[in-house]
Amino acid sequence: MDVASSDRIPKPRRPSRSEAEAAVRTLIRWAGDDPTREGLLETPDRVARAYEDFFRGYTQDPVAILAKTFEEVEGYNEMVLLKNMRLESYCEHHIVPILGVAHVAYLPDKRVVGISKLARLVDCFGKRLQTQETMTSQIADTLEKVLQPRGVAVLIDARHQCMTTRGVHKTEAATITTRMTGEFQTNMMMRQEFMTMVTSTAVGV
Numbered sequence: 001m002d003v004a005s006s007d008r009i010p011k012p013r014r015p016s017r018s019e020a021e022a023a024v025r026t027l028i029r030w031a032g033d034d035p036t037r038e039g040l041l042e043t044p045d046r047v048a049r050a051y052e053d054f055f056r057g058y059t060q061d062p063v064a065i066l067a068k069t070f071e072e073v074e075g076y077n078e079m080v081l082l083k084n085m086r087l088e089s090y091c092e093h094h095i096v097p098i099l100g101v102a103h104v105a106y107l108p109d110k111r112v113v114g115i116s117k118l119a120r121l122v123d124c125f126g127k128r129l130q131t132q133e134t135m136t137s138q139i140a141d142t143l144e145k146v147l148q149p150r151g152v153a154v155l156i157d158a159r160h161q162c163m164t165t166r167g168v169h170k171t172e173a174a175t176i177t178t179r180m181t182g183e184f185q186t187n188m189m190m191r192q193e194f195m196t197m198v199t200s201t202a203v204g205v
């Protein structure tokens with residue numbers, strides 16, 4: 001998949017800050033409250049600022065995040081796994097949080113990337129309106145395209161507040177999605193090693 005086409009940075013005109021705040025006042029009225037009462041007066045401003053935080057991924061370039069790589073790793077060519085990264089995202093159907101963890105691994109082909117960049121990549125796609133399947137694919141496909149490793153594995157384990165605080169109210173239900181490429185797709189042992197490492201409890205101090 002072409003990463004550029006899957007990186008859905010929105011193209012429509014961005015509304016002004018005052019238009020965004022007016023929209024929040026409309027939603028407050030729709031919810032049944034009065035946006036002119038004291039406790040709600042500053043809420044449109046706060047919500048606009050919160051949206052800048054929730055959706056900061058639209059201002060980030062996922063390819064640029066992975067631009068800097070290193071080759072001086074003494075020929076290290078085993079799996080690199082960053083596991084248990086907190087994932088914060090937002091359901092594109094209901095605009096409520098998707099919260100969970102992401103595990104990202106790759107098999108380097110000469111080049112490695114700074115490990116924090118894997119976390120930045122997860123945030124870049126997470127902090128947007130998403131489905132879990134889409135962001136799982138976007139993370140894996142960007143790593144695949146930019147780093148050109150021997151394989152990529154991504155697993156996301158998350159709870160959708162649209163299923164816990166509304167709708168079917170299945171509080172404990174967690175959704176797991178995976179995307180495997182290269183040797184993780186073709187070599188069952190490699191896939192199994194990834195799954196074992198992800199589920200093992202050992203954590204460095």
Ligand SMILES: Nc1nc2c(ncn2[C@@H]2O[C@H](COP(=O)(O)OP(=O)(O)OP(=O)(O)O)[C@@H](O)[C@H]2O)c(=O)[nH]1
Nearest residue numbers: 091092093094130131132133160162163166167168
């Ligand atoms: N596949 C997928 N579905 C999602 C994700 N996030 C939310 N959904 C689902 O999107 C669907 C939207 O269904 P609709 O029938 O259009 O909306 P709805 O009436 O609000 O659905 P309910 O949640 O069943 O009340 C629901 O089944 C959600 O559970 C996601 O990341 N991936």
Ligand SMILES: [Zn+2]
Nearest residue numbers: 091093094162
């Ligand atoms: Zn939802």
